[in-house]
Amino acid sequence: MAPTPFQIHELTDPSSALAWQAFRILQASFPPEEIETEEQIARRMLADQIPDGNHRSHTWAAVRDGRVTGVAIFSYYRDIRTGFLGYLAVDPHTRSQGLGSWLFQRSIEQLALDAVDLGDEKPMGMCLEVERPEAAQTDEEKQLRHRRIRFYRRLGAEIIEGVDFIGPPLKPDLPPVPYYLMFRPIDCPQGLSRDDLAAIVDAILQRGYDITPENPYYIAAIRSIASDRSLRNG
Numbered sequence: 001m002a003p004t005p006f007q008i009h010e011l012t013d014p015s016s017a018l019a020w021q022a023f024r025i026l027q028a029s030f031p032p033e034e035i036e037t038e039e040q041i042a043r044r045m046l047a048d049q050i051p052d053g054n055h056r057s058h059t060w061a062a063v064r065d066g067r068v069t070g071v072a073i074f075s076y077y078r079d080i081r082t083g084f085l086g087y088l089a090v091d092p093h094t095r096s097q098g099l100g101s102w103l104f105q106r107s108i109e110q111l112a113l114d115a116v117d118l119g120d121e122k123p124m125g126m127c128l129e130v131e132r133p134e135a136a137q138t139d140e141e142k143q144l145r146h147r148r149i150r151f152y153r154r155l156g157a158e159i160i161e162g163v164d165f166i167g168p169p170l171k172p173d174l175p176p177v178p179y180y181l182m183f184r185p186i187d188c189p190q191g192l193s194r195d196d197l198a199a200i201v202d203a204i205l206q207r208g209y210d211i212t213p214e215n216p217y218y219i220a221a222i223r224s225i226a227s228d229r230s231l232r233n234g
Contacts, residue, residue: 006069006099008106011059012049014042021068022061029089033174034131034167041073054078055207056114062090062103069094072103076114076123077207080199081187083111084208085128104155108186122187127200128152129167129179130159149182157184160192163201164224168209168217176217197225 011019023038036044041059048057055077062070073086085107090100111123130149136142149159160181167177181201183192192200205211205218212218 005064006062006102007064008103009061009063011045011061014038014045018061018063018068019045019059022059022071025068025071025089025091026087028092030087033170033177035087036170040170048075053118056117058107058110060103060107062099064094070099070103072107074107074110074126076111076118077203078115078118078120080196080203081115081120081122081124082196082200082203083107083114083123083126084200084204085126086208088128100151101155104152108184111186124188124192124196125183125185126157127204128157128182128184129165129204130182132178132180135178149180152182152184155184157182160197162225163197163221165201165221166217168205168211168215194225198222201225 009018011022013019019042023041026035026041029035044057045059048059055075057075058073060072060074061068062072068091070088070090072088074083075086076083085104088100088103088107090103108126111126115121115123130152131145133142133145133149136145160183163181165179165181167179169176181204185191201221202213202218205215205221206213209217213222
């Protein structure tokens with residue numbers, strides 16, 4: 001667990017000093033093809049403050065001694081009873097102190113509060129994207145991707161088998177990114193059904209990436225969801 005000096009701040013003003021520091025950590029933690037621009041994140045931050053009966057979104061900064069040390073951006077959607085972790089990043093100087101695990105666990109706790117606030121009992125779980133190790137360009141990057149997967153597995157998440165999920169380009173000059181989807185169950189004793197998974201993928205692509213069902217990336221992902229899907233163990 002992270003030391004007690006870490007405090008969570010909900011970022012609502014993209015022009016604030018804390019938001020600026022959070023943007024820097026995100027930019028240092030993700031390659032350009034995987035991170036939205038400051039303008040895109042700022043627009044979402046402002047839009048998320050508009051009351052919505054179906055979802056809650058959070059942009060969190062973990063702060064110690066007035067300095068941002070970690071960032072978590074995540075949402076909960078009532079209609080699919082599922083949260084989606086957009087970004088989780090820790091300042092390189094603060095790694096190996098348990099902050100990433102602490103932020104993830106706190107986000108899981110927040111999903112439960114959001115569910116109650118929206119009239120649900122419990123969320124099914126949290127979904128997130130991880131880069132596919134086999135698509136890495138170097139051995140170093142491949143090992144880094146495996147470490148990320150192991151990190152989320154230690155926190156209770158597993159890779160979802162049977163989804164051909166490719167993140168559409170975030171900008172016209174950037175490439176698409178092949179991902180695995182991982183799922184950390186909260187209240188999902190029977191596992192995800194095919195319909196559950198299709199609804200989750202639909203939400204990620206339409207609400208997260210702003211693409212329509214006619215988009216080739218959407219079509220490929222939905223078609224790939226097999227009825228005998230199971231969680232990957234390898």
